[in-house]
Each structure stands twice: as C-alpha cells, then as structure tokens.
Amino acid sequence: MGDRIPTTGWGIARICEIFRAEHWGDLRGEDIGPMLLDGRIAAQELHDLNTFLSLYATCQSGAAAPPLSRLLEQWGVTKLQSMRRGMWAIFDGHPLLREIDALIAEKVQPAATKYAAYKTRARKFSVYPEELPDSWRAALERMAEGMPGLACIEGKRQPAPVPSMQVTTRTKVCEFVLAAREAGIPEEMSVEAAIAYERSLFGRERLLSPVTLKSAIRQVGEFARYIGAPDAVLTHLAERVRYHERRASGYTPIKESKVLALPTYEDVFGMAFDLLGASERTKNAKQAQFRRNAAVAITLFCPFPLRVADTVMRFGKEITWDGQVYRFDLVLSKDRRRYTAPILPLFGFFIDQMILQGAAVEHLQDLRDSCFRKKRHLFVTYDGRVPHARYVSHLWSQVMGTGNHAARTKLHDEFGRLGSRGVDLAMRACGQRSEKTAEAYRTRAFQMLAVEKAHADMVGEITDAEWIEFFE
Structure with missing residues (x-):
C-alpha cells in the first residue's frame, strides 16, 4: 500500500508507527491508509491531529489539565482547521470538535471585536424612549410597576397593560412623537398629532395591513386613556379604531395566511x-x-x-x-x-x-x-x-x-377540531387565560369546522361518475 501513496510521502510503515501511540486507542494504521488514498483525510491533517493528540494526552495525565485555549495558544488558524478536519474524518462525533470550533472562531475574530463592530441602528419610524416628553416617560415607568393611570375616566383608572404589551405601547408612542415632530406640530397627545401619526402609518414604504393599522391606533388610544388625554383626543382615536375595524372585517391577516400554509x-x-x-x-x-x-x-x-x-x-x-x-x-x-x-x-x-x-x-x-x-x-x-x-x-x-408566534394559532387550529374541550386544552398549552382570547378561538374553531362540514357535504353529493366526467 505504501507504493500507492506517493503524493503524501507517507508509507504504510510510517502510518503504522504513528498509530502505535497510546493516544490513538484501538485505531490501526491499516484503517487509515484507505482514507488517505481516497482523499477523506490529507497527510497534513493526519500529522496535525497526531501532534494535537500527543499534546492533549500528555496534559490530561497531569493533576490540573489546562483549558484547550491555553493548550493551543500558539497554534495558528490554518493549523487548527487542518487538525479539526482530521479529527472530523477519523473520530466520528467527538465532543472536542465543538470546543475546537469555538477556539477557531475566536482566533478568526475575537468576540470583543466581533460585537463591538455593531453600532446602534438609527431609528427610522420612531424616536428613542429618552426623547419622549417627561410626563410620558413617567407614565411608562408607572406602567412598568403595574400601577394604574392617574386620570379617572368614566369613574375608574386605566389599568396598566401586561408587561409584554408595554413594549408595544412604548414603540407606538415613540412612533407617535416622531410623526408629530416631522409634521411640525407640538409633541403632545392632540387630535392634530393623532392625524399626523395615522398619515405616517399610511406612508410607510411597506404597506401595513388593516389589522396592523387598527392595532397601532388602539395602542395609542389606550396610552391616551392611561395618561388622561382630553376627551376630544379619546373620541377621535376611538372613532379611528372603529373605522379600521370595519376595514379589517373580512380581511385575511398575513399571519393567518402563513399559519394556514404551515406543514402538518x-x-x-x-x-x-x-x-x-x-x-x-x-x-x-x-x-x-x-x-x-x-x-x-x-x-x-x-x-x-x-x-x-x-x-x-x-x-x-x-x-x-x-x-x-x-x-x-x-x-x-x-x-x-x-x-x-x-x-x-x-x-x-x-x-x-x-x-x-x-x-x-x-x-x-x-x-x-x-x-x-x-x-x-x-x-x-x-x-x-x-x-x-x-x-x-x-x-x-x-x-x-x-x-x-404562529405556533399558538397552529395549535389552536389542530385542537379546535375537538370543539370547546380542544380550545381549553390549547389555552392551557399556550399559557393563555383570557376569556376574550378563548372566545375568539372558539369562534375560529366553529368557523373552520363549519367550512369543513360544508365541503364534506358538497363532495359527498358528487357521484363517482360525475367526478370522472369532470376531470376527463
């Protein structure tokens, strides 16, 4: 076999000599020769792997083995990559491969320089939270603490939204302020600013869906109630929410269409x-x-x-x-x-x-x-x-x-076929408790079952002869 490996300069005797070392375990030189011949491993990769294993075995025999990064501190990226390819070819699924990958990545580009290169992205549709009016920032801080709004509307204070919705509220408020600023009107909760904000939503480069528009204006409206905005502002925002609800009626949301396209x-x-x-x-x-x-x-x-x-x-x-x-x-x-x-x-x-x-x-x-x-x-x-x-x-x-996020709707669709019991099970699996949410999914489940029943009835009324006649 040695005569058939002229390009490597490694005869079978040399290979067998290397594999006599204890760090190779039960591997034999005769097993590696064919791998060199068919190109599964290169001679240099085998040499670098042998060097590493010899060094690693020596250090492991001591009382306190040094970390891999210190052990291979003097190795360059090219040598590390060569040794890694050799290990991947010979030792199937060795856990050291992941440590070597991390070491190579760190040498190619250290974490300190890799992540320092990312600059804060400039905001295109909103201001930074620090630029909000002082009273609005104070209101957001009250929300974060779970405290109700200061103003009494219809005899009660507006409760703070759940933490996950507070992030969305802050985003929409920041968008609201930028829209007012670009329109050249005071950055305050006013009808003029609300109109400017709605216009800015329609002016986005990427067209927003009716459902998204309704949600954005509703978020601003709830924040306006929380800070006790004038009645004229609250009335205007409520009317705009109703308007967009009518526009969204019968519209299939993008999320909905993507859920329906998900595989089984x-x-x-x-x-x-x-x-x-x-x-x-x-x-x-x-x-x-x-x-x-x-x-x-x-x-x-x-x-x-x-x-x-x-x-x-x-x-x-x-x-x-x-x-x-x-x-x-x-x-x-x-x-x-x-x-x-x-x-x-x-x-x-x-x-x-x-x-x-x-x-x-x-x-x-x-x-x-x-x-x-x-x-x-x-x-x-x-x-x-x-x-x-x-x-x-x-x-x-x-x-x-x-x-x-589509996984929740997907789960509700699958469980919804079991009726109300399925909706209840899906609610528990998704960690949801709102009765409003449950009712929405019950309605959705009923609609899906009704459509499937109608399709089944329709198909059942078509005879085999009619199917053949239609498709032929």
Whole structure:
C-alpha cells in the first residue's frame, strides 16, 4: 500500500508507527491508509491531529489539565482547521470538535471585536424612549410597576397593560412623537398629532395591513386613556379604531395566511430529521450547528408554543432533568405566572441533540452533566456564544417562513377540531387565560369546522361518475 501513496510521502510503515501511540486507542494504521488514498483525510491533517493528540494526552495525565485555549495558544488558524478536519474524518462525533470550533472562531475574530463592530441602528419610524416628553416617560415607568393611570375616566383608572404589551405601547408612542415632530406640530397627545401619526402609518414604504393599522391606533388610544388625554383626543382615536375595524372585517391577516400554509406536525418532524441528518454530513461547523438549532426550534416549540420572550432557556434553570425526563420550569413573561410541564421523551430527544451538538450518543451523560453544571443556554451558536433573544423566531422564519408566534394559532387550529374541550386544552398549552382570547378561538374553531362540514357535504353529493366526467 505504501507504493500507492506517493503524493503524501507517507508509507504504510510510517502510518503504522504513528498509530502505535497510546493516544490513538484501538485505531490501526491499516484503517487509515484507505482514507488517505481516497482523499477523506490529507497527510497534513493526519500529522496535525497526531501532534494535537500527543499534546492533549500528555496534559490530561497531569493533576490540573489546562483549558484547550491555553493548550493551543500558539497554534495558528490554518493549523487548527487542518487538525479539526482530521479529527472530523477519523473520530466520528467527538465532543472536542465543538470546543475546537469555538477556539477557531475566536482566533478568526475575537468576540470583543466581533460585537463591538455593531453600532446602534438609527431609528427610522420612531424616536428613542429618552426623547419622549417627561410626563410620558413617567407614565411608562408607572406602567412598568403595574400601577394604574392617574386620570379617572368614566369613574375608574386605566389599568396598566401586561408587561409584554408595554413594549408595544412604548414603540407606538415613540412612533407617535416622531410623526408629530416631522409634521411640525407640538409633541403632545392632540387630535392634530393623532392625524399626523395615522398619515405616517399610511406612508410607510411597506404597506401595513388593516389589522396592523387598527392595532397601532388602539395602542395609542389606550396610552391616551392611561395618561388622561382630553376627551376630544379619546373620541377621535376611538372613532379611528372603529373605522379600521370595519376595514379589517373580512380581511385575511398575513399571519393567518402563513399559519394556514404551515406543514402538518408530521411534516414538521420530517423536516427536523432531515435537518439533523444534514448537520451530521456537513463539514461546515456553522451550517451544522444552525441546522441542529433549527431542527430543535421547529419541533420543541410546536407542542409548546411559548412566546418569543420565553424561549430563552438554560439548563438547570428553565429546563430541568429528574434523571428520567426533562421539564419546563418557567415564569411566563406575559403575566409572570409559573409554567411547569413535563417534556415527553419524543421531544426530549431533540433537547439531547442540543446537548450533544454533533457528539456521539455515548458522551450524552457527561455532556448533560456539564450543561447543567454550567447552566448553559439551550441554543448556542457554532462558536459557543449565546444568540439574540429572538433567535428561535428567527430560526422559524428561516425554515417555516414565519416566526414561532404562529405556533399558538397552529395549535389552536389542530385542537379546535375537538370543539370547546380542544380550545381549553390549547389555552392551557399556550399559557393563555383570557376569556376574550378563548372566545375568539372558539369562534375560529366553529368557523373552520363549519367550512369543513360544508365541503364534506358538497363532495359527498358528487357521484363517482360525475367526478370522472369532470376531470376527463
């Protein structure tokens, strides 16, 4: 065989000599020769891997093994990448690969320079919260504390919205101020400013849907009630909300059309397994980790359709392990309620993939212990960093064409076929308690069932002969 490896300068005797070292374990030189011949591993990659394993084995024998970053401090990126390719080819699913990926990424572009390069994005449609009138900023602070508004309207104070809606309210108020500023009118809650704001919504480069317009004006109207705006302003905003409600009647929201286009749960699992298979085959660490993350995001958050703010999870915090099954242990962002639920082993398998990150399953116990000990985040990037808070929704958008907020409506549609009982079950799964929300989904479920029944009746009245005649 040695005569058939002229380009490497490595005969079989040299290969066998290298593999006599203890750090190669049970591997034999005869097993590697064919890999050199067919190009699965290069001679330089084998040499760099041998150098690393020799160094690593020596350090591991000591009392306190140094971290990988210190051990390979003098190695350049090219040598690290060569060694990584060799390890990927020979050691299938070795947990050290992820540490090496993170080390290479840090050497290519250190975190300090990578994230310092991002500047604060200039706002196009709103001002910064610091630019709001003092009284409005004070009102937003009262909201954050859960306190009702100061003004009494119809004999009662306007309650503070839930925390998740306060973010939206602040955004709309900032848009309102910018619209008034650009129109050259005082930055205050007035009818003129409200008209300017509505015009600015119609003037967006990307056309807003009737539902979005109605929601934006309603948010401003509720804030106006909270701060005790003049009656003329409240009346104007209420009339504009009613106007946009009429425009939105019969309109199919973009979210609705995207939900209807979502694949079945069976197809979602098929997509997830395809992504996991692709992650195992690729040598590109970044693509492999993205596919693993995407597979877990689309499956785990179908039966557990949590809000985006609740998808940032850590092992040992929001995800627990009792030795048999994983569990969610969350405080929901919307109403601060405790949410605990066991995770079926079927979905626990996907959490295992986040722990393994490409490593072989025999390393699962050690890696799981490490994740829970370090309180590691469920989702990390290929270089070991924690992604942004909306990462799960981003993964959904990349794979499913819409954010993970659509999972709640999807779950309601599936459970809604069971009638009111199904709506109640879906409400519990989604962490929802509002009777108004429940009634909306009951109405939606009834409409869907009615349409399906009408279609079934219509199809049932067509004979086989008529079908043949029509299609032929």
